[in-house]
Structure formats: C-alpha cells, structure tokens
Amino acid sequence: MAPLSGPRPALKTDGYRERIDAALDRATQFDADCPARLREAIRYALLAPGKRLRPRLVLMACEACGGDVDAAMPAACAVEMVHAYSLVHDDLPAMDDDDLRRGRPTCHKAFDEATAILVGDALLARAFDVMAAELQPASVAAACCAILARAAGATALVGGQAADLEMAAAKPDDGSAGVSELKAIHRRKTGAIIRASLELGGCVAGSSAEELAALVGYGERVGLAFQIVDDLLDVAGDPAAVGKRLSKDADHNKLTFPRLLGREVSRQEAHKLTDEACAMIEIFGSRAAPLIELAKFVCTRHA
C-alpha cells in the first residue's frame, strides 16, 4: 500500500457514487411544507462533494452477501443523512466551531446557526423516514431503523462526540488518557456508523450470522483505520485536498493517534487494521473485491 506521501489514490469509478447521489437528490426534494431556505440548506449539507464512504459500504456489503443493491439504497441514503447531520452539528460554534467542510463554508456559515441546527434535525428525521417507508419487507425496515438509531444515539455517535468534547476540555496533556480511551471514543464517534453501514447492507441482503460477523469485523477495523488516517491528515495533509481546516486537533488540544503513538506507528497501525479487515471478508470470495478496494483507499487516502 502507498504511504501517505505517495501518489494520491482514488476510488475507481464504480458506478455506486452516481447512483447514491441521484438517490440522495430524490430523497430531499420535499414538498411545499418545507420552507425553501431550509430545503436549500439541507441539500447544501447533504449533496456537498464527499466520498460517500458510508453509503458505498452499505451497498458493497449488500452485494458481498448476494443482495440487490437497489433494495439497499434507502439504507445507503439514510446512513449518509446521519453522517451529514453529524458533521453539520459538530461544526457548530458551540461544538467544534469549524468554518470549512468539504472545501466549502460550513452550513452555519453559509446559512446561519439556527438553520444549521434545524438542518441536522431534519436530516436525522429524514434518515428514518426513508428507511421506514421504503425498505422492504417491514421486518428489514424495522431492523435497519433499530441498527441505525442505536449507532446514532447516546451510546454511540452522540456519546462519542460528548466524550470527545469532555476529553478536550480535560486537557489530555496531563497523560491520564491513553490509546484505549482514544479507541473507545472513536469506536463510538466514527466506528459505530461505519460498522452500522456494513450491518445495514447485510440486513437488507438477509445475511447469515457468519456473513454478518465478517462484515462487522471488517467494519470495526476499517472504522478505526479511517480515524487514524484522519488524524494523520490533520497533522500532515494538504488543506486543499482534505477540504477542511487542518491542525484543528492540536488547536482544540484533542487527543489523537499521532500525538499518542507518533506518526510512523500510527501509519503502521492503520495498515495492520486494513490487512486484518481484508482478511476477515475472504469468505465472500470475489464479491468482496469492492470492500477490499475501499479499505485500501481508506488507508492510503489523502483526503
């Protein structure tokens, strides 16, 4: 795998991206009961350029288990909506206070703070609306709502963000927090939604227990590798490519992997996790190829 300083990797055009973006566009048309400015802000936040990593994982997991990609599209849209909502709220002045996201002004900068709060709320509600109304059969719809709600909630995504803010406020430099605490935060803050993406795809495809365990194992490792690389990009990335303000972890006095382990060990850890993730999905044979390509992209990406 290429080191972070090598040529910039790219996901090859796999056809997922265009289908995901078209589905997200359709899912956020709304009728006249949605005020025009709110609609514009929701679409600004959701349809911004992005890797669509999480919805890709939903579709790829579904395919790996022999499922129909189109059937999984509502779950793919939902997971991207939850991701976009979490970015909009995390960027708020009371939270991480960021001005730049995906290379553009953050939602509260482009619109205003009240609108950004409402955009996040609307995206979270729409995620469950799309899944509950469109996934078939009802047992899959209910199971997917349960998976995503748990991953978005107080013991996962929201809890991880709260713990992250608490740890930043507690000044990590006193040495009390270590790698295990940092992993525990990221397991919730980044990992839970990535893991849920895999579970959603498997759920739609009617995966076996063995297949689900493989997807979850892959998801846990790729989620952590993703966060380590994110931390590395924050200290060593190109702001134009990353599309957001860099060195902000240091500004916020946040605990990061490079800070605790050094850059080289962090890089080795990301590669090790990626290798493990790819090994876990060997049971899917050639149908695992897109998931393997994605894991390698996550580990070597520049943005």
Add this chain to the structure above:
Amino acid sequence: MAPLSGPRPALKTDGYRERIDAALDRATQFDADCPARLREAIRYALLAPGKRLRPRLVLMACEACGGDVDAAMPAACAVEMVHAYSLVHDDLPAMDDDDLRRGRPTCHKAFDEATAILVGDALLARAFDVMAAELQPASVAAACCAILARAAGATALVGGQAADLEMAAAKPDDGSAGVSELKAIHRRKTGAIIRASLELGGCVAGSSAEELAALVGYGERVGLAFQIVDDLLDVAGDPAAVGKRLSKDADHNKLTFPRLLGREVSRQEAHKLTDEACAMIEIFGSRAAPLIELAKFVCTRHA
C-alpha cells in the same frame, strides 16, 4: 367549559402518567458507553415535570380503538422524546433563546450549549430506537417509525420551526401575514406531532380507516386549540403556573392568534375546535371518554 380565568383545571389521576414516566425512565438508563453527564442531561430534559400530553394521546387513541395500552408504550415514549428534543433545540440561544422551561433552567442553561445540542440529537435517535426495537409486529414498528419520522421532519416539526423563525425575522407587523399563514405554521410546528400521536396509537391498535380518520380529525383540531391556548397563556398566563418565560412571543415579535384575532375571538376559536374534536370521536362511544377529557383540559388549562 371554564374560561381561562376560572378555577385551574387538572387532569384527574388516570394512571397513564405514572406508567409513562416509568417507561421513560427505563428507556433512558443507557449503558456505560453513554457519558455520565450526557445521560444526566438527557434525563433532565426528558423526565422534567410535564403534562405528557402527547404520550397520553398515543395511549388513549390505542385504547379508543380497543388496543392494548402496554403495546403502545414504546410509541408513547418515542413521541415524548421527540417533543422533549424539540423543546431543547428550540430553547437554544440561536433559536428562541429561552432560559426557563417547565419551571426550571433550560437544558443549555443547566448544562451547556454543546450538551443541549447533543441531548436533542440523542433523544431523536432514541425515539426511533425504542420504536424499531420494541414495537411488535415489525409491520407496526416500521409504520410507526414512518409516521413519527415524517411528523418530526422538514415538512412538519422542523419545517414549522424554520417558518416560525423566518416569519419572526420578517416582522409580522407589516400586515402581510394572516391567520392562514399562522395556522400553516402551527399545523407543522405543534399540530403534526399531536396528530402523529393519535395515528401512532391507532396504528398499534390496528385501527380501521374510519377510526384513523376520526383520530386524525380529532388530533388536527386539538393540536390547533392547544396552540391557541398556548398563545393566550403567553399574554395572560401566570408564569409560575406556566413554568416558562411569558410575553416572549411579543418580545420576539412573533405572530400569535391573540395578536391577529384578539383574545376573545381566539378563546372562542379554541372552544369551537375542541367541540368539533370531541364530536369527531363519537364513533368510539364510551372508549372516547379519556380523549374527550383531554381535549377539554387542553382548552381550559392554565399551564
């Protein structure tokens, strides 16, 4: 029905309240992955003294259709979680900027702004978690998730709040906005969740199309009456009884029913809507008694 200046009405002890509060308490225990302070703030916002109007409506609608109240409890909890989340976010400095709610400091005052944003997010996610994981069968769980997600989203609750903020910013005194615009805002901001509460109860009970139409008609009228009385309390209520800052609509230059129609006509409108609501549920016979009592309470309440 008693006028607003008469003796303070109260809902008789109906047994619903204690069961709802016990269920809300159980639903927000969380495991160790939820940071302690976040958990405390979630429970502060959700378990605050309140009328539990919306979960009562869920349970009463279920009973009116001959359903099992216990089966509807996850939906009752979910609707109260969505209501509590909307209050926490609406009270934020960037939104209505309120210090007092239900007689106590608002969530961002008692904790901090970042925590209040996360509390709202966590409550919204938990609402769908509870329903998707606990309602049976899966077809009911999926249908209830769809009903509540739609009512909470950009074309209903969130859209109404956005429209309300826009209208306040546009200075209603120029006379361009009228009763129909005001009703359209409240149909989304307050009405949609009240209407959804009735639909959820009916859905769990497996209501017929005729029963559902009666519940929806009742819900639309009670929802609007509730908002008119809320506006009246803001100009003429007792702050200690209402438990929140009063005259805030005038401070925020907000359009209200008393402002557009005068107090007396507003009061008459609330009574007319309540009478209509009660007439609509006559098809349920004696099983409609709790819903009729609740409608009368809404119309004559002081807080």
